[in-house]
Amino acid sequence: MKKLIISTLCFLAAIQFSFAQSNIEQLLSKLEEEYRQNPAAAFKKYADDNFLFINAEGGSWDKNRTIKSVSSAKLEDVSFTEKTFKTFGNITIVNGINKSRWNFGKVTINYKDAFTYIYQINGNDVKWLSSQHSLVTPKDRNKAIYRELNNLSRERKIDYTKFYAETHEIKGIGKGPKAVEAYNNAFIKAFPDLQITVVELIAEGDLVFARCEATGTQKGELNGIKPTEKTAKVAHWTVNRFNAEGKITESWNLNDTFSMMQQLGINK
Structure with missing residues (x-):
């Protein structure tokens, strides 16, 4: 009591x-x-x-x-x-x-x-x-740029050449703005209603760390996984390095793939 x-x-x-x-x-x-x-x-x-x-x-x-x-x-x-x-x-x-x-x-x-x-x-x-x-400060500027990038991503209005340097590398995926665009489009094709919400932003030096929450319903194929019509909400982390001009030169992305697979019914 x-x-x-x-x-x-x-x-x-x-x-x-x-x-x-x-x-x-x-x-x-x-x-x-x-x-x-x-x-x-x-x-x-x-x-x-x-x-x-x-x-x-x-x-x-x-x-x-x-x-x-x-x-x-x-x-x-x-x-x-x-x-x-x-x-x-x-x-x-x-x-x-x-x-x-x-x-x-x-x-x-x-x-x-x-x-x-x-x-x-x-x-x-x-x-x-x-x-x-x-x-x-550069840290304030970089955080503001990342928030703008995220907002435009939610609206599907990103000009990738504006935010990513030509020398940009998304680790483990590819190089250049088009590599980022292809990476993002693959997820949007699989989850047309995909929304990534920023939960927390931390900036240090030329790096910005974003802890996010990604939500979407799988209606397309992703890495060989057929559409499940199920909705998943997973943690997403990304670290981006900015140059003096305010463009991103390096990115590291990490998704809670195991949780996503469980929610989609792939892993029991």
């Missing part, structure tokens, strides 16, 4: 946390949309009186100077990607990549920065405490 009570309390706590996190993300999405429409108005509404903005060049602005700065230009485009949320009590820290295009009249400037935004959230009241931008 005691274990049941504890389990129930843990379950309720998990639901409460999930709801709170969802509410926070909704509030911040609303703030982002207002920022897109009118940056100065968003800062006036949400920025704390002690708000501090540190730009990628190391400059430090208070609330009034930030509002004055964004009022002097037109925000033509902005996106916030690679976002992660960490909540500590009523404080939420958001990290990610900011891409924006600002028109200053005679000149248009494109920015791409890593950002850290700190908010204080009480109920539906949001206070923007601080904003810090920093130059995107």
